[in-house]
Amino acid sequence: MSLSRRQIAADILDAHTRAQQARAYAAMPAAGPVSEPLALGASAVDHCLDGGLACGGLHEVRAELARDIGAAAGFALGLAGRAIQADRGGRRGIVWISDPAARIDGGGLFPAGLAQHGLDPESLTLVEPHDLQGAMWAADEAAGCAGLAALIFQIKGNPARFDITATRRLMLRARDSGVLALVLRQSGGEEASAAATRWHVSTDLSGADEIFERGVGAMRLSLTLERNRTGRTGRWSLAWNPRTRTFDHAAPHPNPSAHPLDRLPESFDRQDPPGAMGQVLDRRQDFGRAS
Amino acid sequence: MDAHPDAPPVVVTDTLKNALRIVALDQRARARGVRLGQSLSDARALAPDLDCHPADDAADRALLLTIAAWCERYTPLVALDAASGRDHGLFMDLTGCAHLLGGEAALVADLEARLGAQGFHVRLCLADTPGAAWAMARYGQARIIPEGAHGEAVLPLSLSGLRLEPALVVSLGRVGLKTIGCIAALPRAPLAARFGARLMQRLDQALGREAEAISPLMPVAELSTERRFAEPIARQEDISQVIAALSAGIIEPLERRGLGLRRCRVRLFRVDGHVSALEVQTARPLRDARMIARLFAERIAGLHDDLDMGFGFDLIRLDVAHADPFEGAQAEMMAGNAGGHGHDALVDRLGARLGLERVQRFVLADTHIPERSFGREPVARLASHPGARRAASGAAALALLPDLPTPDAIITRPLILFDRPELMQTIAEVPDGPPLRFRWRGASYEVARSEGPERIACEWWRDGRGARTRDYFRVEDRQGYRFWLFRHGLYGRETSEPAWYMHGLFA
Numbered sequence: 001m002s003l004s005r006r007q008i009a010a011d012i013l014d015a016h017t018r019a020q021q022a023r024a025y026a027a028m029p030a031a032g033p034v035s036e037p038l039a040l041g042a043s044a045v046d047h048c049l050d051g052g053l054a055c056g057g058l059h060e061v062r063a064e065l066a067r068d069i070g071a072a073a074g075f076a077l078g079l080a081g082r083a084i085q086a087d088r089g090g091r092r093g094i095v096w097i098s099d100p101a102a103r104i105d106g107g108g109l110f111p112a113g114l115a116q117h118g119l120d121p122e123s124l125t126l127v128e129p130h131d132l133q134g135a136m137w138a139a140d141e142a143a144g145c146a147g148l149a150a151l152i153f154q155i156k157g158n159p160a161r162f163d164i165t166a167t168r169r170l171m172l173r174a175r176d177s178g179v180l181a182l183v184l185r186q187s188g189g190e191e192a193s194a195a196a197t198r199w200h201v202s203t204d205l206s207g208a209d210e211i212f213e214r215g216v217g218a219m220r221l222s223l224t225l226e227r228n229r230t231g232r233t234g235r236w237s238l239a240w241n242p243r244t245r246t247f248d249h250a251a252p253h254p255n256p257s258a259h260p261l262d263r264l265p266e267s268f269d270r271q272d273p274p275g276a277m278g279q280v281l282d283r284r285q286d287f288g289r290a291s
Numbered sequence: 292m293d294a295h296p297d298a299p300p301v302v303v304t305d306t307l308k309n310a311l312r313i314v315a316l317d318q319r320a321r322a323r324g325v326r327l328g329q330s331l332s333d334a335r336a337l338a339p340d341l342d343c344h345p346a347d348d349a350a351d352r353a354l355l356l357t358i359a360a361w362c363e364r365y366t367p368l369v370a371l372d373a374a375s376g377r378d379h380g381l382f383m384d385l386t387g388c389a390h391l392l393g394g395e396a397a398l399v400a401d402l403e404a405r406l407g408a409q410g411f412h413v414r415l416c417l418a419d420t421p422g423a424a425w426a427m428a429r430y431g432q433a434r435i436i437p438e439g440a441h442g443e444a445v446l447p448l449s450l451s452g453l454r455l456e457p458a459l460v461v462s463l464g465r466v467g468l469k470t471i472g473c474i475a476a477l478p479r480a481p482l483a484a485r486f487g488a489r490l491m492q493r494l495d496q497a498l499g500r501e502a503e504a505i506s507p508l509m510p511v512a513e514l515s516t517e518r519r520f521a522e523p524i525a526r527q528e529d530i531s532q533v534i535a536a537l538s539a540g541i542i543e544p545l546e547r548r549g550l551g552l553r554r555c556r557v558r559l560f561r562v563d564g565h566v567s568a569l570e571v572q573t574a575r576p577l578r579d580a581r582m583i584a585r586l587f588a589e590r591i592a593g594l595h596d597d598l599d600m601g602f603g604f605d606l607i608r609l610d611v612a613h614a615d616p617f618e619g620a621q622a623e624m625m626a627g628n629a630g631g632h633g634h635d636a637l638v639d640r641l642g643a644r645l646g647l648e649r650v651q652r653f654v655l656a657d658t659h660i661p662e663r664s665f666g667r668e669p670v671a672r673l674a675s676h677p678g679a680r681r682a683a684s685g686a687a688a689l690a691l692l693p694d695l696p697t698p699d700a701i702i703t704r705p706l707i708l709f710d711r712p713e714l715m716q717t718i719a720e721v722p723d724g725p726p727l728r729f730r731w732r733g734a735s736y737e738v739a740r741s742e743g744p745e746r747i748a749c750e751w752w753r754d755g756r757g758a759r760t761r762d763y764f765r766v767e768d769r770q771g772y773r774f775w776l777f778r779h780g781l782y783g784r785e786t787s788e789p790a791w792y793m794h795g796l797f798a
Contacts, residue, residue: 110704111655
């Protein structure tokens, strides 16, 4: 009896000290070089973020469907490209760490595509550990490396091991070192994490080309800021300009959506959106029967 | 091997001349009258309880290599004796090493005792020439032939001691030449004319008239430092501490030579003869003991299964396998370069822990086939000097991708490429046009916009005459997903039913 009581007392004391430590840490200014926020280039987004993304910190980029990985990777690489361009004190290079599970159906980066996206393929260091634990270790190491511009950690789904403790550790290390740490979550749901912002990226119809009517236009993505520590969230449609390496607001489509039923309504203006009703299924006609 | 006193005699058999014959046997078998080369049925008649095993050359060789690795505790120059075939042997060049262990006699005694403790019976001889040592170890009794005495010492030994073909030994025996001394006294020219120059070469090698080099298994380290323990150590902290101390010791000689370490190996000699090796590489010449020790700590932490300590290690050695001129002392002073150093140190740490081949960079290849146009090379294997590599391959990248700074920023290549193109079902309006609908990974898509084809011809010099052309299309479906897909084969000319493949995803 007395033992368990002592145990409880110790637990309470432990919780107290931890809370104190957390408060002290929160009050402490970031040890690393206090850097300018990383502006995206699109005025409304930057305004919502009070000037831009916090450079030393963790941000999550989420793609709900596997086929959205292209748009999500494009957004994450755009942010990383901007971090390189900002050239904060001789930082160079992007480290791309991928969880082996994400590699199975996610494909790999294509250097020619990277170059057209406005990134030097040489600036990327690819790390492919043989399991998630190794990948998390590598992400921790990279987040703490002050010589690095950006870190992209690609994971698939919501593995239990990459929990709030792991994200908090990443967040703190990135805050101290000033690295822009991005978690690229492929086919993953919303999850509580220590990230400063969480973005839900999906693809958007490209604008028509003036020269070629039926042609495919430049990349355009629909971006939802689902969570923001500083409070405000929002939803935008952005285009990436690889030449200037900026995100611009996309011109509105003449025909907003050809299939309005294909997307579930998203409540983007609240921190805790209600869950989608039922399970999300591919509701399009079966191709074989339709033809 | 020593076994239980009541254990049956052990022999190893192999098929020779259409019969199972004895190729190796132990002392007990010899005592029962079993002889080498005897057929197994004869041997069974002599010793019915014979414990016989089939010969396994691969296992023998693996064991010999393990012993060779262990023997590197005495000298870095250990070589397999290639000439002796199944009669396994090792050469060790002990020049300049004996004094480290208290002289030749002490070294030989130590080697014999340690191998004996591991369960091996060894026959060994230390002599001035490899040939004399070989002959004496097999056909003589002496353990050590004193300096300069090898000429006389080998004379009474059998001619087989000259590492000759068995047939040659037999034909020499027919003319009454049985010992090395017999032919050493004879005139050389007639002997060489009748029995070949090889005989004279082997004789000269044994007597030291002709130099003979052995080819060591491992390259000799540029610098090496080691620590021996009277009591084996088996705790990971102890090992890390020893590696840290050894790294600190290697710095001063590196400084004296103006070198920085690029590749470094630690070898842990277990008391039972097993040798574990750990290797780390660095992206730029390194001369910081703490960093070296940290890399090894990562390497140990990243081992798939823990380091098997067994009964502990009694010798730990650190070798500098490769070192480059160190020009960092002044570069570090310049502000702004600190970032680059941090980045390289990170790459070193990741490589040490996860394996060097798991930290990669893109390299470009000179081909238009998308999946062949690039490769992923371990950073550690790329050119040694980072600046030079970046400059060279950066130029290559620009040459290969002329549309990097396109004025109108047309994107023609996807960001994500699948390692292997995925087959899909499609419906196209016209046989050589873009698809109207397609089905990929279980979902169907309707094409809203498309561009193409971009024709990429096959590489007939690589894939052969029947290889097909690919027509690539960029398509966007009604939801805005942008895909890169291709039709494999020209309709009508190359195939009547071209297959469609999904190859990439645009941003």
